[in-house]
Amino acid sequence: MASTSNSTSSKIITLRSSDGEVFEVEESVALESNLIRRMMEDDCANNIIPLPNVTAPIFYLVIEHCKKHAEMKDNKEKKKELRSQGEELLKSDPHTYSNLMEAVNYLDIKSLMDLTAQWLADFLKGKSPRLIRELLKIKNDFTPEEEAEILERNRWAFD
Amino acid sequence: MIETSNKMNWRALCQIILLKLKSVAWRVLSMAKELFLVKRVSQEIIRSENMNIKRQHSLISWSDLPRDVLHLVSIRLHICDHLSFRGVCVTWRAAASVQQFNECSPFLLRDVDVDNDCHSFICPFHGKCYKLNLPGSYKKYRCRNSSHGWLFMIDRNSEETFLLNPFTGARVDLPRWNRYAVHRVVLSSAPTEPNCTVIIFKFGYRGFQFCRVGGDEWKVESFSPAVPMNGIVIKKRLYLLCYSDYSLSDTEATIAAANTGTQLNLEFVKQPRFTGIESAHLVESGEELLLVIRYVVQILNSNTRFVVFKRDRRTSSWVPLKKIGNRVLLLGDMYFGYYSASFIATEMGCKENQIYFQYRKGVRYIWGIFNMEDSSFKSASWDPFLERANSFGLIGITSSFV
Structure with a gap:
């Protein structure tokens, strides 16, 4: 809770996304990323840290989630809020969600990785492969033979 | 004179008109040009924006996600959802191996549903029901037991016997x-x-x-x-x-x-000696061997109680346990094939220190939950026996792909 009010005292780190946008982020937030932590340990901290694999809109999302996650500790309501936001993004814009997951993985943010994976797992629960493909816009790339084998092996019908 | 001046006037007029027309035409032309240019420019902007969006979005799609990430998701799924996950696309299938579910998710199996020729698998902790059509027709077989995730099947007539995964x-x-x-x-x-x-x-x-x-x-x-x-x-x-x-x-x-x-x-x-024993189960729990005894205390109503012992391998004796910690035990009775299993409560999404068990009350079976902490007992909020009251109980199985 207090982290927002004393933001002036903490150190600011400058990062550049793959499309050239520059972000100024509090050190405490940036250090959630193990990748940035390692880069800082390797003494790249004085310059702008480049993030060649993350675009600005996605990076913005990551920072937002990191900030909220830091606030969320021992706060059940915030936890719920963040969760519903994650679920909303997954429903409305699954493509961005997949990019968010990729970025979180690249930046190596453990806590956020667990959260985003859990939200996706909860989203997938009780859904058939076809419905999952439809909702997340995933191409069915199985050969007809593979598809037939999968159907033969587990013909699950959900109640 | 007048004629010539008239002629001159005409000529001048014509010239003026022509000039005006020219300028109008020019203006129209330039306006058109401008319009066209603007259109082109705006189109280019739109196109480049599109490309930008596309570029951002084509960076990664669901099927391009790294294997580690997909794996993290797949391990959070119960077995049936895990199977669905594997049926989505090639990369997802590769990321979610089946082996990780060996001896992991428990199920209760309702005897073959003869009408539909399918098996009903029920989650013992939450009551969710899944139906599975087994390959081939298994109408004439009866499953009476399970071990290591394999079903022990017997033909009702010919006594043909086999194990089925x-x-x-x-x-x-x-x-x-x-x-x-x-x-x-x-x-x-x-x-x-x-x-x-x-x-x-x-x-x-x-x-x-x-x-x-x-x-x-x-x-x-x-x-x-x-x-x-x-x-x-x-x-x-x-x-x-x-x-x-x-x-x-x-x-x-x-x-x-x-x-x-x-x-x-x-x-x-x-x-160990005990009065009122209803059933005794050996349970493998992590590294430990447990003995769980269900007994009945006859005070006013008959109350079901449990006592749990841990095997002390050094002294070859049973040590009583007051609590089982972050564990949940699953026990069947004899129609259940004395199925017994131990799971980590938090992984199964249920409270710790609990024993789920099947027991007979009159002609019916009931799915009960015993809480070790306060020795309280209640029936599960869902009833696996409701659909077929006269069924032969349920068989407990653990999922296995080996």
């Missing part, structure tokens, strides 16, 4: 089993592993019958005074549960083990 459809044939009721089938390992032995305990029999997978007959091992009714194999060691009144020496156990020729060590474990 309901998740992979794999089948391992066994010698014909006579129609005497089975109350416990124990596999020494998954039947796909070498030297797997199938051990069967049946009602009123002083010993057990066994057969090596690939063997052609059931062999008998009997012990004259001792009546092992129940057994469990943990790490190549067969524990046989005997009543406390009987005792068998270690030498006798060694001789029996040698007789079976199964490469299993035998150990007799005595059941």
Whole structure:
């Protein structure tokens, strides 16, 4: 809770996304990323840290989630809020969600990785492969033979 | 004069008109040009924006996600959802291996639904029901037991006997089993592993019958005074549960083990004396061997209680446990094949220190939950027996893909 009010005292780190946008982020937030932590340990901290694999809109999302996650500790309501936001993004814009997951993985943010994976797992629960493909816009790339084998092996019908 | 001046005027007029027309035409032309240009520019902007969006979005799609990320998601899914996950696309299938679910998710299996020719699998903790059409027709077979995730199937008429993995459809044939009721089938390992032995305990029999997978007959091992009714194999060691009144020496156990020729060590474990015992279960829980006894206290109403012991391997004795911690136990009765299993409560999404069990009340079966913390007991909020009140109870299985 207090982290927002004393933001002036903490150190600011400058990062550049793959499309050239520059972000100024509090050190405490940036250090959630193990990748940035390692880069800082390797003494790249004085310059702008480049993030060649993350675009600005996605990076913005990551920072937002990191900030909220830091606030969320021992706060059940915030936890719920963040969760519903994650679920909303997954429903409305699954493509961005997949990019968010990729970025979180690249930046190596453990806590956020667990959260985003859990939200996706909860989203997938009780859904058939076809419905999952439809909702997340995933191409069915199985050969007809593979598809037939999968159907033969587990013909699950959900109640 | 007038004529010439008139002519001059006409000419001038014409020239003026022409000029005006020219300028108008020019203006129209330039306006058109401008419009066209603007359009082109805006189109380019739009196109480049599109490309930008596309570029951002085409960076990664669901099927391009790194394997680690997909794996993290897949391990959070219950077995049926895990199977769906594997059916989405090639990368997802590759990221979610089936092996990780070996001995992981428990199910209750309702006997074959004859009308639909399918099996109902029920989540024991939350009651969610899944239906699975087994490959081929299994109408005429009856499943009476399970071990290592494999079902022990017997043909109702021909006594054809085999083990079936309901998740992979794999089948391992066994010698014909006579129609005497089975109350416990124990596999020494998954039947796909070498030297797997199938051990069967049946009602009123002083010993057990066994057969090596690939063997052609059931062999008998009997012990004259001792009546092992129940057994469990943990790490190549067969524990046989005997009543406390009987005792068998270690030498006798060694001789029996040698007789079976199964490469299993035998150990007799005595059941402590207790009044009102309804059933006793051996449970493998992590590294420990547990003995769970269900008994009834006759005060006003008959109250179901449980007592749990831990095997002290050093002194070969049972140590009572007050609590089972972050564990949840799953116990069946004899129609359940004395199924017993232990799971980590938080992984299964239920409260710790609980025992889920099947018991008979009058003509009906009830799915009950016993809380070790306060010795309270309640029926589960969902009733797996509701649909078919006269069914033969449920068979507990653990998912296996081996």
